Amino acid sequence: MKKELTVIIPFLNEGIEVANTLQSIRKTAGDSVEILLINDNSTDGFDYETVALQYNAQYHQNEERKGVAASRDLGVSMINTPYFLLLDGHMRFYQNDWVKEILKAVKSDERAIYCCKCKDISKEEDSQETLSGAYFSFFGNNFSQILQPKWITQTSSIELDRKIPCILGASYVASVKYWQYLLGLSGLRLYGSDEAYISLKAWLEGGSCKLIDNVVIGHLFRKEFPYKVTSIETIYNKLLISEILIPSEYKLKIFSTFKKEDVFDEAYKLLIDNREEIIRLKQYYKIILTGNIEQLFLFNESFV
Numbered sequence: 586m587k588k589e590l591t592v593i594i595p596f597l598n599e600g601i602e603v604a605n606t607l608q609s610i611r612k613t614a615g616d617s618v619e620i621l622l623i624n625d626n627s628t629d630g631f632d633y634e635t636v637a638l639q640y641n642a643q644y645h646q647n648e649e650r651k652g653v654a655a656s657r658d659l660g661v662s663m664i665n666t667p668y669f670l671l672l673d674g675h676m677r678f679y680q681n682d683w684v685k686e687i688l689k690a691v692k693s694d695e696r697a698i699y700c701c702k703c704k705d706i707s708k709e710e711d712s713q714e715t716l717s718g719a720y721f722s723f724f725g726n727n728f729s730q731i732l733q734p735k736w737i738t739q740t741s742s743i744e745l746d747r748k749i750p751c752i753l754g755a756s757y758v759a760s761v762k763y764w765q766y767l768l769g770l771s772g773l774r775l776y777g778s779d780e781a782y783i784s785l786k787a788w789l790e791g792g793s794c795k796l797i798d799n800v801v802i803g804h805l806f807r808k809e810f811p812y813k814v815t816s817i818e819t820i821y822n823k824l825l826i827s828e829i830l831i832p833s834e835y836k837l838k839i840f841s842t843f844k845k846e847d848v849f850d851e852a853y854k855l856l857i858d859n860r861e862e863i864i865r866l867k868q869y870y871k872i873i874l875t876g877n878i879e880q881l882f883l884f885n886e887s888f889v
Contacts, residue, residue, distance in 0.1 A: 590618045590666055590668050590669065590688060593664065594620070596674030607640035613678040616641065620640065620643065621660050621664060625650055652773070654769075667760055668687075671758075675807070676804055677804075686797065696792035697795045698764075699795050701797045701802045702717055702754070703717075703753070704804065718737050718749035719735055719737055719750065720889065726842070731839055731842060732839070737888050748795055753780050758797065767786045772866055773825065777818060778819070782822070789875070820843055821855045823843070824852055827839045828856065828867075
């Protein structure tokens with residue numbers, strides 16, 4: 586039987602967690618899914634290729650660090666199935682029907698980006714607490730608050746169609762065709778704002794973001810990264826999103842807040858240096874993105 590879903594796992598310096606994640610996938614889903622590992626130039630000396638062979642996963646290693654966004658897009662470009670599930674390298678599965686339920690959801694509406702319910706695996710094993718997608722914080726007093734997804738706590742606000750403002754939780758599902766139509770995460774650097782970027786584009790294109798509420802996937806919430814993350818890159822990514830997707834009157838407000846940051850000038854210079862790519866993206870999105878961002882503002886307010 587031809588497989589329809591590929592699990593794509595970009596990772597960097599995850600160590601044994603990659604094996605733990607693959608073991609959990611194969612234990613619950615068997616060989617019903619393809620698996621693709623994207624090693625983003627790990628430097629920890631761990632033998633990830635042997636782990637891939639052990640769990641019958643395709644393996645690719647980046648010759649230099651590309652970042653999570655570019656690695657995710659690379660993974661989507663490499664697969665042969667029509668649908669995919671993006672994971673981090675430190676996840677767990679708890680049910681044997683998750684492949685069937687994910688495929689059922691994404692086939693019901695291919696113009697949507699999905700996330701599964703999320704469970705914090707650092708808590709007690711028998712904990713029933715789950716997290717159900719996110720809404721946006723569009724504005725704030727500092728860069729860490731702006732364009733930042735926040736967990737939905739008022740789950741009663743999620744209607745029967747399971748539409749949510751933003752995906753979150755590191756288990757993201759889509760069709761290859763729709764992801765590539767949106768140009769995926771094109772333009773983002775190294776780390777940060779993947780969820781905000783793809784969610785905004787889906788809504789503004791006329792699609793949506795949805796919660797797969799009958800699939801729970803565990804995620805290890807770490808206290809520190811096993812790789813370098815800089816504020817220059819995270820600010821740059823938010824500047825990029827603002828420049829490409831946010832109307833001028835709101836973009837100016839966001840930029841004025843970012844100017845308070847010490848590294849704003851460096852991040853803004855990166856934006857200027859990449860102006861050709863930004864012009865190309867803006868021209869493309871001007872054609873395909875026809876939604877009204879004020880409507881998304883209002884939708885967000887129902888979850889605050």
